[in-house]
Amino acid sequence: MRESAGHGDTDPPFRNPADAPRRRAAALAVAVLFLGSGGAALIYELVWYQLLRYTVGASSVSLSLTLGSFMAGLGLGAWLGPRWVPTRFHPLRVYAALELAIAGFGLAMPALIDGLARGYAALPGAGAGGVLGRGAVCALALVPPAALMGATLPAVARWVRGNADGAAWLGIYYAINTLGATLGVLVGGFVLLPNLLLDQVSWIAAALNAAVALWALGMAGRARWSDTPNPADVDPPETSETSETSETSERRKTTPSHPAQPALYRAALLGVALSGLTAMGAQVVWTRLLATMLNVTVYTFAIILAVFLLGLAGGGTLGSAILQRTRRPGVWLAVMQLLLVPAMMWALWFCAKVMPNWKGHWVGTEAAWPLFASDLVRVGYALLPATLCWGATVPLAVVAAGWNDDDGGRSERGRLVGRVYAANTVGAILGALGAGLLAIPALGSNLTAHGMLAVAGLNGVLLFVIAARHEPAGPRRLRPWPEAKGGLLARSEIVRGALWLIRNSPAGPDALQRLARRRPWVCVAALLAALGAGTWFAADLDDLLLVAGRRKHLYYNTLEVREGMHAVAAAMSHDPEKEGQADTRVLWVSGKVVASSLEVDMRLQRMLGHVAALEHGAPRSALIVGLGTGTTAGSFVDHPTIERIVICEIEPAVVDLAREHFASENRGVLDDPRTEIVFDDARHFLATTDERFDVITSDPIHPWVKGASALYSLEYYDLVKERLNPGGVVTHWVPFYETSDAAVRSMLATFNAAFPHATVWHAGPLDEGSDVVMLGRADDAPLDLNTWEQRWHEETSAKMRAALAEVSIDTPTDLFRRLSGDADGLRDWLADAQVNRDQALRLEYLAGLGRRRGDDAKDVYHQLADLRRIPPDAIIAPGTRDAVLAMWNEDRQREEEPATSAAPPPVPETPPPLAEPVSP
Numbered sequence: 001m002r003e004s005a006g007h008g009d010t011d012p013p014f015r016n017p018a019d020a021p022r023r024r025a026a027a028l029a030v031a032v033l034f035l036g037s038g039g040a041a042l043i044y045e046l047v048w049y050q051l052l053r054y055t056v057g058a059s060s061v062s063l064s065l066t067l068g069s070f071m072a073g074l075g076l077g078a079w080l081g082p083r084w085v086p087t088r089f090h091p092l093r094v095y096a097a098l099e100l101a102i103a104g105f106g107l108a109m110p111a112l113i114d115g116l117a118r119g120y121a122a123l124p125g126a127g128a129g130g131v132l133g134r135g136a137v138c139a140l141a142l143v144p145p146a147a148l149m150g151a152t153l154p155a156v157a158r159w160v161r162g163n164a165d166g167a168a169w170l171g172i173y174y175a176i177n178t179l180g181a182t183l184g185v186l187v188g189g190f191v192l193l194p195n196l197l198l199d200q201v202s203w204i205a206a207a208l209n210a211a212v213a214l215w216a217l218g219m220a221g222r223a224r225w226s227d228t229p230n231p232a233d234v235d236p237p238e239t240s241e242t243s244e245t246s247e248t249s250e251r252r253k254t255t256p257s258h259p260a261q262p263a264l265y266r267a268a269l270l271g272v273a274l275s276g277l278t279a280m281g282a283q284v285v286w287t288r289l290l291a292t293m294l295n296v297t298v299y300t301f302a303i304i305l306a307v308f309l310l311g312l313a314g315g316g317t318l319g320s321a322i323l324q325r326t327r328r329p330g331v332w333l334a335v336m337q338l339l340l341v342p343a344m345m346w347a348l349w350f351c352a353k354v355m356p357n358w359k360g361h362w363v364g365t366e367a368a369w370p371l372f373a374s375d376l377v378r379v380g381y382a383l384l385p386a387t388l389c390w391g392a393t394v395p396l397a398v399v400a401a402g403w404n405d406d407d408g409g410r411s412e413r414g415r416l417v418g419r420v421y422a423a424n425t426v427g428a429i430l431g432a433l434g435a436g437l438l439a440i441p442a443l444g445s446n447l448t449a450h451g452m453l454a455v456a457g458l459n460g461v462l463l464f465v466i467a468a469r470h471e472p473a474g475p476r477r478l479r480p481w482p483e484a485k486g487g488l489l490a491r492s493e494i495v496r497g498a499l500w501l502i503r504n505s506p507a508g509p510d511a512l513q514r515l516a517r518r519r520p521w522v523c524v525a526a527l528l529a530a531l532g533a534g535t536w537f538a539a540d541l542d543d544l545l546l547v548a549g550r551r552k553h554l555y556y557n558t559l560e561v562r563e564g565m566h567a568v569a570a571a572m573s574h575d576p577e578k579e580g581q582a583d584t585r586v587l588w589v590s591g592k593v594v595a596s597s598l599e600v601d602m603r604l605q606r607m608l609g610h611v612a613a614l615e616h617g618a619p620r621s622a623l624i625v626g627l628g629t630g631t632t633a634g635s636f637v638d639h640p641t642i643e644r645i646v647i648c649e650i651e652p653a654v655v656d657l658a659r660e661h662f663a664s665e666n667r668g669v670l671d672d673p674r675t676e677i678v679f680d681d682a683r684h685f686l687a688t689t690d691e692r693f694d695v696i697t698s699d700p701i702h703p704w705v706k707g708a709s710a711l712y713s714l715e716y717y718d719l720v721k722e723r724l725n726p727g728g729v730v731t732h733w734v735p736f737y738e739t740s741d742a743a744v745r746s747m748l749a750t751f752n753a754a755f756p757h758a759t760v761w762h763a764g765p766l767d768e769g770s771d772v773v774m775l776g777r778a779d780d781a782p783l784d785l786n787t788w789e790q791r792w793h794e795e796t797s798a799k800m801r802a803a804l805a806e807v808s809i810d811t812p813t814d815l816f817r818r819l820s821g822d823a824d825g826l827r828d829w830l831a832d833a834q835v836n837r838d839q840a841l842r843l844e845y846l847a848g849l850g851r852r853r854g855d856d857a858k859d860v861y862h863q864l865a866d867l868r869r870i871p872p873d874a875i876i877a878p879g880t881r882d883a884v885l886a887m888w889n890e891d892r893q894r895e896e897e898p899a900t901s902a903a904p905p906p907v908p909e910t911p912p913p914l915a916e917p918v919s920p
Helices: 017-056 060-084 091-120 127-150 152-157 164-195 198-221 246-254 262-294 298-323 329-357 368-400 409-443 445-470 493-504 509-518 520-537 543-553 599-616 631-638 652-661 682-688 708-712 714-722 741-754 785-792 795-805 812-816 842-853 858-866 878-896
Strands: 556-563 568-574 585-589 592-596 621-625 644-649 675-679 693-698 724-734 759-762 772-777 819-822
Touching: 017 060, 017 091, 017 127, 017 152, 017 164, 017 198, 017 682, 060 127, 060 152, 060 409, 091 127, 091 152, 091 198, 127 152, 127 409, 152 164, 152 409, 164 198, 164 298, 164 368, 164 842, 262 298, 262 329, 262 368, 262 409, 262 445, 262 543, 298 329, 298 368, 298 842, 329 368, 329 445, 329 543, 368 409, 409 445, 543 556, 543 568, 556 652, 568 652, 585 652, 592 599, 599 621, 599 631, 599 693, 599 724, 599 772, 599 785, 599 795, 621 631, 631 644, 631 795, 644 652, 652 675, 682 708, 682 714, 708 714, 708 741, 708 842, 714 724, 714 741, 724 741, 741 772, 741 842, 741 858, 759 858, 785 795, 785 812, 785 878, 812 878, 819 858
Parallel strands: 621 644, 621 693, 644 675, 693 724
Antiparallel strands: 556 568, 568 585, 585 592, 724 772, 759 772, 759 819
């Protein structure tokens, strides 16, 4: 194309060397488009994942359907977009239209998902029908907008030239788009989602799409477009500064950058698909391992994803650099896959041997951000080498598959990019689903990681053999770096020198290709032997590392480890020789102790069940959310009126461990004929079941664990109330450790907002800041502690009394002393607390920050203790009331005594009275 009067030609192929600055400006302008659209796409993905999680649940099947639908849409758009959009349309106007359509979906998505959720609630929630229904919701919501996103890169492929320069530019655009996705993850995960509503975050992403569309339309208005191949679409003539002869330059004017070879075309598509498979399969394994190592907070997952995307962006730039310096992209594509073997071995070794003993983080700091920076560095050390190889694969595969101007020109280039991108996406879908749903549950993370390593190596061997036979051999003198890529990386002599050394070394691509032509079987045998050795000697991920992460060296003996689809769980025991105490069994799930047989934990778990049963009086059905060791569920076995116990647990491995190692604590509830186990996400189960219960008790994991805050939201409690029978009772666990003041206040305020007559019960010693049990009722009846006391002494309550006596609750007064107040008494104290809602993810982020800082909530617990009171409308005998007040005064005295002192001050005979209203 040539410049027209009054219009600046922004197409990269400028003919005059003096146009280099304008070419650079045009390239940067298009790069800005991809930067913005990549950032918006990942912000959308974060928001849409949260919205769909509330509808289809957070089980592995649901998450796989969500991820698969999004990626399927990307691949479908890449494949169909170039086929359906006529070439007469200006590529940048097509790009703008796609961005505007994506913005429209972004604005409409909350309403769309809400409408789909209403229809989904009428479908079967379990079995094959439930899976089909979830798949339909995910597909209807995600495939259309994701298809629009997938069509953007093939659209711009028509804008670049069909030679090596054009392919290199396309690789850079791919890298810039991925860099934008990285920024979207970081900005969305660390700035937008912690502070804004999900709808507001969607508006920001839509505004970004609109800005990108306007930018593209402005560029299109300054550039002419023709849908016929441009005869000038060849590399610029070489100058006297280059090392090529005029004959070579003349040949390159009429020779496409890489002529299509059917065998190499098929191999490139297969190779890029297998590359996507190994990338996503390895990411599933590495995410599970690194999350255990660094804490399973939402921040950790954002860091892992950001590093992965950053590596892909760097790899795209590397692939573009290689394309500027070789005519053998197929060989280099094979080399990148072969380099994945040592890169993945490095990741396994670093995660297994180095990261558990890493001492490079900021020790003693109370700020979370330095710790996040340390995590970013550690994850980068582990993952960047492999992700660079994966990122270079796509641009290399495009050219290896036949990037040129023959057979359809611009239209064919768009279709070629779409096919390569779609093949990579299909492989990624298979890798994610195969690893998460099949390989890890059947083989474990260790064998899955080694299997992905072997697949990458075999892919490299296959590609190398085909490329060595079908690509032209012989050296090619390097061309100078194009002016259009005159950035820091392009001008770096280190990068240029590294590429030269790789190319000209005895083990470089040229030498290997010549060896493969002369001695193909020797070359293949050597590569397979190296691959086998690498897979065999790669570091193993031992079970304890997967369970406990950096805390694998703690004082526990491993009893059994089970790895499931959602988590790695283990039953362990304290070592009496090291601890000097009786054997205590603990249950670990993905790097965290979730339950134990310690008395304080047993007291909490039994209170969750018995307090609810006492308040109800005669419960016939109970739903237990979160099994743990099964102690809470086993509490209902002691109540004779119980006819049905439903346990909702997301991870089957936890059930197996509870049955095998905690049967005495859970009263054998898992083998009780009244018990039914439902493997599902609790919100999904409550939203899709028609059953109602007399008691619902929730003991989820900490809210800082990614996704767990959905079981602490006001909308979740509304679901619980809908599933309660008249007179029903709900109890909910609230942690007071590994959290923050703001997070604790948020949890209490949210429960009180849902249950205005809620009461709080503490399980542990007052001066240690223990966990609490929130008790709510479906009606407005007052707390009747007199009835509790009567039920306590009934003959049918013998088993309950024995179970509570095991945890030092021998009398009703021992239980009542653990009352820490009611919602009305805490209202002023919690006035400024944030209520946790589905639209605002602040609790998840507040708790995550507190977890990283190592905050505890002892100060908050002491403030709560100072506000203790028996609710004014509570029904309690005067003698019992006085006994409870006396115990509270004893607790305060013990709290005020110095922990260590040679001469402790005397305790007043009459401690100051607590403010306590007279109860009826």
